[in-house]
Amino acid sequence: MKQRILLIDDDKELCEELRDIFMEEGYFVQLAHDGPGGKKLIEDDSYDLIIIDIKLPGLGGLDLLKISKNKEPKTKVFVISGRPFITDMLKDEITKNLVDGVIGKPFMVEDVVNNIKSVLQR
Amino acid sequence: MIIIFFIYGLAFFVLGLAVILYPKKGSAFTLANNFWRLGVFGLAHGINEWLDMFCLIYPPYKDILHIISLPILVFSFLCLVKFGLKQIISTKQKFFVSNNVLPPFLLVIWAVLTLTSRDPFWYGEIWARYLLAVPGASLAAYALIFEAAVFKKENLFSVARNLNIAACAFLIYGCLGGLIVKEAEFFPASIFNYKVFIDVFGIPPQVFRAFCALVIAYAIVRVLKVFNWEARNRIIALLERVKKYDSELELRIDERTIHLVDMNEELKREVAQRKCIEEQLRESTSVLIEAQRLSSIGSWSWIVASDTVKWSVELYAISGRNPDLPPPAYAEHPSLYTAQSWEMLRQVVDRAVRFGEPYDLELDMIRPDGTIRHTEARGEVIKDQAGRVVRLHGTVQDITERKKTEAQIKFLNLRYQAILSAVPDIITEVDKNKVYTWVNKAGFEFFGEDVIGKEAAFYFVGEQETYSKVEPLFKGSEDVIYVESWQMRQDGEKCLLAWWCRVLKDSGGNVTGALSTARDITVHKKVEDILKGDKETFERMVKESSQQLVETERELDKTKRLADMGMMAASVAHELRNPLAAIQIAAYNIKKKCAGQLIDKHIFNIEKKVSESDQIINNLLFYARLKNAHYEKISIYDILEECISSAENRFKEEKVSLVRNLSEVRGLLIEADSLQMRECFTNILNNAFDAVSGKEGRIEIAAARVDSSHIEILIKDNGIGIGEEELKKVFDPFFTTKSKGTGLGLTVCSQIIYLHNGAIDIQSKEGEAACVTVVLPFKKKER
Numbered sequence: 001m002k003q004r005i006l007l008i009d010d011d012k013e014l015c016e017e018l019r020d021i022f023m024e025e026g027y028f029v030q031l032a033h034d035g036p037g038g039k040k041l042i043e044d045d046s047y048d049l050i051i052i053d054i055k056l057p058g059l060g061g062l063d064l065l066k067i068s069k070n071k072e073p074k075t076k077v078f079v080i081s082g083r084p085f086i087t088d089m090l091k092d093e094i095t096k097n098l099v100d101g102v103i104g105k106p107f108m109v110e111d112v113v114n115n116i117k118s119v120l121q122r
Numbered sequence: 123m124i125i126i127f128f129i130y131g132l133a134f135f136v137l138g139l140a141v142i143l144y145p146k147k148g149s150a151f152t153l154a155n156n157f158w159r160l161g162v163f164g165l166a167h168g169i170n171e172w173l174d175m176f177c178l179i180y181p182p183y184k185d186i187l188h189i190i191s192l193p194i195l196v197f198s199f200l201c202l203v204k205f206g207l208k209q210i211i212s213t214k215q216k217f218f219v220s221n222n223v224l225p226p227f228l229l230v231i232w233a234v235l236t237l238t239s240r241d242p243f244w245y246g247e248i249w250a251r252y253l254l255a256v257p258g259a260s261l262a263a264y265a266l267i268f269e270a271a272v273f274k275k276e277n278l279f280s281v282a283r284n285l286n287i288a289a290c291a292f293l294i295y296g297c298l299g300g301l302i303v304k305e306a307e308f309f310p311a312s313i314f315n316y317k318v319f320i321d322v323f324g325i326p327p328q329v330f331r332a333f334c335a336l337v338i339a340y341a342i343v344r345v346l347k348v349f350n351w352e353a354r355n356r357i358i359a360l361l362e363r364v365k366k367y368d369s370e371l372e373l374r375i376d377e378r379t380i381h382l383v384d385m386n387e388e389l390k391r392e393v394a395q396r397k398c399i400e401e402q403l404r405e406s407t408s409v410l411i412e413a414q415r416l417s418s419i420g421s422w423s424w425i426v427a428s429d430t431v432k433w434s435v436e437l438y439a440i441s442g443r444n445p446d447l448p449p450p451a452y453a454e455h456p457s458l459y460t461a462q463s464w465e466m467l468r469q470v471v472d473r474a475v476r477f478g479e480p481y482d483l484e485l486d487m488i489r490p491d492g493t494i495r496h497t498e499a500r501g502e503v504i505k506d507q508a509g510r511v512v513r514l515h516g517t518v519q520d521i522t523e524r525k526k527t528e529a530q531i532k533f534l535n536l537r538y539q540a541i542l543s544a545v546p547d548i549i550t551e552v553d554k555n556k557v558y559t560w561v562n563k564a565g566f567e568f569f570g571e572d573v574i575g576k577e578a579a580f581y582f583v584g585e586q587e588t589y590s591k592v593e594p595l596f597k598g599s600e601d602v603i604y605v606e607s608w609q610m611r612q613d614g615e616k617c618l619l620a621w622w623c624r625v626l627k628d629s630g631g632n633v634t635g636a637l638s639t640a641r642d643i644t645v646h647k648k649v650e651d652i653l654k655g656d657k658e659t660f661e662r663m664v665k666e667s668s669q670q671l672v673e674t675e676r677e678l679d680k681t682k683r684l685a686d687m688g689m690m691a692a693s694v695a696h697e698l699r700n701p702l703a704a705i706q707i708a709a710y711n712i713k714k715k716c717a718g719q720l721i722d723k724h725i726f727n728i729e730k731k732v733s734e735s736d737q738i739i740n741n742l743l744f745y746a747r748l749k750n751a752h753y754e755k756i757s758i759y760d761i762l763e764e765c766i767s768s769a770e771n772r773f774k775e776e777k778v779s780l781v782r783n784l785s786e787v788r789g790l791l792i793e794a795d796s797l798q799m800r801e802c803f804t805n806i807l808n809n810a811f812d813a814v815s816g817k818e819g820r821i822e823i824a825a826a827r828v829d830s831s832h833i834e835i836l837i838k839d840n841g842i843g844i845g846e847e848e849l850k851k852v853f854d855p856f857f858t859t860k861s862k863g864t865g866l867g868l869t870v871c872s873q874i875i876y877l878h879n880g881a882i883d884i885q886s887k888e889g890e891a892a893c894v895t896v897v898l899p900f901k902k903k904e905r
Contacts, residue, residue, distance in 0.1 A: 011700050011701075011703075011704055013704045013708070014700065014703055014704040014707060017704060017707040017708050017710075017711055018707060020711055021710070021711065021714075024714070082696050082697075082698075082699030082700045082703065083696055105699040105700055105702065105703035106699060106702040106703040106706045106736055107703060107706070108706075109706070109707055109710040
């Protein structure tokens with residue numbers, strides 16, 4: 001059975017490009033472009049990995065992160081953002097092990113793919 | 123004849139009985155003490171007469187009766203003699219014969235004459251009459267007459283009369299009974315005798331004698347009444363004395379009563395006085411209690427041996443305890459104080475008991491409701507004659523309020539001190555000799571720390587009239603005086619001070635000194651002078667100032683614009699990253715899906731430009747975020763080495779020779795932000811490498827100490843150099859001469875060095891070498 005990835009980002013083009021890459025890698029990928037849509041998918045379905053943008057219309061990425069971890073702690077969560085010094089901002093969540101990876105925009109695709117693979121193999 | 127003898131005897135017998143039996147005791151008259159002799163005479167003579175009568179009745183017993191009657195006759199006459207003599211002597215005191223000599227003498231003569239005669243009985247009677255009856259009757263008569271005179275003096279005429287009658291009767295009796303005797307052969311008995319008498323008068327002498335006896339008895343009995351009278355008088359006198367005593371007694375009772383009343387009054391007064399004293403005592407006690415209440419001082423005493431504690435009312439109030447309960451014993455005292463206070467108290471009390479030391483300390487008392495009162499406790503000891511401590515006594519004062527007030531005063535004082543030191547003006551106080559007694563902080567700063575005790579003139583610059591100007595103040599005629607005076611500041615600067623001096627007076631209105639404020643008006647004065655003297659200069663100053671103002675405004679505007687730009691740059695950078703990311707992934711997907719030599723080159727260019735854009739964004743973000751340095755101790759040598767090697771790495775294709783001269787700062791630690799330092803030197807080195815790009819470059823890096831607290835870092839290249847016009851703008855943001863720069867590199871550098879209180883400078887000429895100099899302090903300096 002394919003491993004499932006949920007990608008939540010309001011940049012639709014970026015989402016589609018990334019979906020191609022992840023599907024190529026053999027994952028099942030679902031997309032959401034706003035907070036409430038992402039929340040609904042998290043609540044209705046289950047995923048092996050969720051990639052969330054911090055800044056989302058409707059509901060913040062950090063809220064979605066908490067919802068997901070409350071519902072299913074085993075689900076891995078990556079945060080993706082273009083903000084500078086995003087790691088500093090997420091210091092708390094990282095220390096609490098709520099965040100399994102951080103992707104800063106722009107990024108080298110190979111790095112991201114390798115990162116995801118290693119997390120999902122664990 | 124028998125009847126005559128009977129009456130004769132009876133008369134004398136009655137006389138005798140009456141005289142003897144009549145109560146005369148206590149009489150004042152001498153007669154009373156002597157009368158009994160007359161009484162005995164009467165009885166004896168009466169018996170004698172009756173014996174003569176029996177001779178006539180019973181003739182055969184004549185001789186025996188005579189033998190009995192003769193001694194009785196002699197005895198009766200002797201009694202009469204004795205009576206007369208005694209009476210005369212007791213009344214007159216003196217007489218020619220002694221009372222004790224005459225009767226025995228007469229008796230002896232009588233006895234001799236009788237015993238020597240032929241018939242003693244016959245002659246005995248004759249001699250008895252001659253020798254005893256005649257003197258006896260005469261003496262008695264004389265005595266009675268004499269006594270009558272005495273009574274006459276007492277106005278007792280009837281007694282005197284009766285006594286005279288009795289005396290006459292005794293005289294007649296003496297003649298008749300003494301001189302008329304039985305017949306005998308010798309004279310006068312041979313002539314005057316019974317026989318002759320009867321022959322002459324026809325009646326026997328015994329009849330006359332009997333008659334005389336009756337008269338005597340009658341008179342004497344009458345005389346006896348005087349004793350009745352006397353007794354009555356004495357009773358009356360007694361009664362009067364009784365009365366007198368009675369009244370005396372009453373008088374004394376009255377006196378005594380008055381005395382008692384007085385005593386009672388005295389007692390009442392004393393009671394009143396005592397009450398008054400008690401009242402005073404009560405009053406002073408209540409005054410003491412009131413005083414203790416008002417001053418919040420309670421008192422106590424403690425007898426050590428019996429652990430007897432006494433507390434005053436106020437002490438109960440201070441400790442918040444019920445005054446109806448007995449005071450707590452010493453053993454209970456730990457609960458009255460906080461642990462610390464109790465420990466202190468325990469120690470001083472211990473010392474007081476052992477060494478007699480008094481104490482005075484502050485203690486925190488705990489009331490039963492848990493509130494704490496600050497108290498000041500004092501204690502003293504009382505010793506006995508042997509020097510042992512027997513008693514402690516002392517006071518406890520509630521100083522909670524005082525403490526509060528003290529704290530308040532302290533606070534107010536601090537505030538007042540703060541105000542005085544915050545005031546920029548000099549404030550001083552001088553005494554009446556114009557000697558500084560107090561100055562505020564500004565005053566110390568102006569005159570120096572040693573100003574107190576110096577005279578005001580000590581600081582005067584040159585001759586001045588300041589003293590004469592302020593004289594009215596010290597004379598008391600002015601309250602406030604304004605004066606300007608040139609005075610020497612402690613650093614030698616001459617300053618013009620504007621003084622406002624206000625007089626200080628004591629409660630009696632005498633001047634004690636002055637309180638003055640002074641302001642340095644040197645600058646004002648100069649301006650004033652300039653204004654007065656040189657209008658042009660003033661205008662120039664205004665112009666300069668306004669120009670400065672314009673420049674400042676411009677600077678401010680620039681800074682603001684830069685700040686806004688920074689904000690915008692951060693936001694733009696962020697927004698750009700999303701599309702950059704999408705472009706990059708898209709390029710990646712193209713590369714994957716349509717792999718081929720022709721496309722790969724273009725894809726590579728896209729990726730490269732994305733990466734460069736990201737670098738520009740990073741620079742922008744870094745500049746925007748530059749705010750405060752995060753100081754830590756860093757090795758400047760290590761940082762420079764790191765930056766150099768990473769730059770070498772980046773520009774490894776270039777042929778550049780690097781000259782390091784850093785040994786002097788090896789091991790030196792300075793306080794700085796390591797990230798910012800890296801950024802700074804990376805930027806400078808990048809510029810240097812860029813400048814020497816494409817030719818045989820040479821870059822020199824040197825670091826050294828300039829003084830005890832600064833280091834200097836030089837980065838010198840032999841590159842293209844910078845033109846004069848460009849040199850002015852190198853630190854401006856977004857200024858760049860390079861085709862691929864953000865124009866923020868040196869801006870960021872200068873910002874970082876500025877944040878570290880350092881300095882940065884570039885020296886260069888077009889086409890020649892450029893040299894960047896950075897000076898940094900060792901230590902962080904608070905702005």
